[in-house]
Amino acid sequence: MIHIYTGNGKGKTTAAIGLAVRAAGSGMKVFFGQFVKGMAYNEVSIFNEQMPQIDHELFGRTCFINRDPEPEDYKAAKAGLRKVKNIIQSGQYSLIVLDELNIALYYKLIALEDILKLINELPRDLELVITGRYAPQELIDKADLVTEMKEVKHYYKQDIKARKGIEF
Amino acid sequence: MIHIYTGNGKGKTTAAIGLAVRAAGSGMKVFFGQFVKGMAYNEVSIFNEQMPQIDHELFGRTCFINRDPEPEDYKAAKAGLRKVKNIIQSGQYSLIVLDELNIALYYKLIALEDILKLINELPRDLELVITGRYAPQELIDKADLVTEMKEVKHYYKQDIKARKGIEF
Numbered sequence: 001m002i003h004i005y006t007g008n009g010k011g012k013t014t015a016a017i018g019l020a021v022r023a024a025g026s027g028m029k030v031f032f033g034q035f036v037k038g039m040a041y042n043e044v045s046i047f048n049e050q051m052p053q054i055d056h057e058l059f060g061r062t063c064f065i066n067r068d069p070e071p072e073d074y075k076a077a078k079a080g081l082r083k084v085k086n087i088i089q090s091g092q093y094s095l096i097v098l099d100e101l102n103i104a105l106y107y108k109l110i111a112l113e114d115i116l117k118l119i120n121e122l123p124r125d126l127e128l129v130i131t132g133r134y135a136p137q138e139l140i141d142k143a144d145l146v147t148e149m150k151e152v153k154h155y156y157k158q159d160i161k162a163r164k165g166i167e168f
Numbered sequence: 169m170i171h172i173y174t175g176n177g178k179g180k181t182t183a184a185i186g187l188a189v190r191a192a193g194s195g196m197k198v199f200f201g202q203f204v205k206g207m208a209y210n211e212v213s214i215f216n217e218q219m220p221q222i223d224h225e226l227f228g229r230t231c232f233i234n235r236d237p238e239p240e241d242y243k244a245a246k247a248g249l250r251k252v253k254n255i256i257q258s259g260q261y262s263l264i265v266l267d268e269l270n271i272a273l274y275y276k277l278i279a280l281e282d283i284l285k286l287i288n289e290l291p292r293d294l295e296l297v298i299t300g301r302y303a304p305q306e307l308i309d310k311a312d313l314v315t316e317m318k319e320v321k322h323y324y325k326q327d328i329k330a331r332k333g334i335e336f
Contacts, residue, residue: 001323001328001334003178005179007318009315009316010171010183010313010315011173011179011180011183011186011315011317012179013186014182014183014186014187014190015178015179015182015183015186015317016186017185017186017189017190018179018181018182018183018184018185018186018187018189018211019182019186019334021185021186021189021211021214022182022185022209022210022211022214022333022334022336023210023333023334024214025209025210025211025212025213025214025333026210026213026332026333027333028333041190041193042190042191042193042194043186043189043190043193044193045193045194046189046190046192046193046219050218050219051214051218094333095333095334127334140320140321143321144321144323144326144328145178145321145322145323146319146320146321146322147177147178147179147317147318147319147320148177148317148318148320149179149183149315149316149317149318150175150315150316150317150318151314151315152308152314152315152316153308153311153312153313153314154313154314155169155312155313158312160169160312164194165190165191165193165194165195165196165262165263166169166187166190166191166263166295168190
């Protein structure tokens with residue numbers, strides 16, 4: 001099954017974390033890969049310290065909200081994709097999360113064709129979760145479940161910055 | 169801050185689980201209360217076994233998708249609300265999740281006025297997360313952050329039932 005969590009609202013990565021925890025709680029082995037992100041967030045420290053069923057890896061450097069992607073960003077994303085292929089082939093995981101993959105696609109760090117190919121070759125019993133704004137229509141067409149997280153209201157507009165433990 | 173995760177799409181409770189884990193990962197003490205639900209889901213077993221920073225409690229009996237609420241459902245929800253007030257007053261928690269509270273409000277297991285009063289008296293530094301379909305407009309007005317999880321596509325429509333580790 002392929003899940004996509006997209007849209008401009010808060011809750012996409014957070015839902016993927018929740019899914020990872022729920023799956024781990026039922027005994028499933030989970031891989032949680034994060035594209036674009038290069039910083040260890042708090043969700044990660046708890047994975048590493050308290051949830052050995054969830055393997056985690058970062059496939060990015062830093063978030064490039066205020067800059068264009070650099071060659072190193074492309075390299076990091078491509079290395080991430082290679083790693084994901086190995087992870088899938090290993091047959092060890094029941095749930096694989098590719099956090100912010102949509103953003104990596106949006107900035108063309110990764111070619112959409114490569115992801116469509118990967119999805120076409122996916123073992124039938126694997127659960128793949130893809131998050132990030134701007135999910136391309138071709139991916140939506142392939143997915144079994146798509147939720148759009150729609151921002152109705154956000155406290156960023158009250159000028160409140162991202163806070164430790166809540167946003168990261 | 170008050171967060172609401174509502175809408176008809178998958179990811180509301182899941183995002184609340186993710187938030188709880190992220191907050192716990194940053195050292196915050198978390199209370200996770202679930203209205204309407206009376207069955208221990210897989211997210212819960214992992215809380216109990218691997219995350220002592222997250223206290224969890226069920227405030228429901230069973231899901232009443234195919235029946236009307238019974239007197240016992242009202243009792244369970246009201247007992248839950250009393251517990252939540254104590255939890256808030258204890259001052260021990262930084263993040264409190266009230267999962268499916270919107271459903272409890274929708275079925276009038278709990279009066280909206282009671283929740284609005286609770287919110288008005290909330291300590292300023294407490295993070296309150298409310299989930300469930302049908303968030304009432306009065307709650308949305310009070311909230312600092314609202315995300316609508318909108319179903320774009322769901323595999324239930326392929327006649328696939330809820331699966332252990334993924335939906336519960």
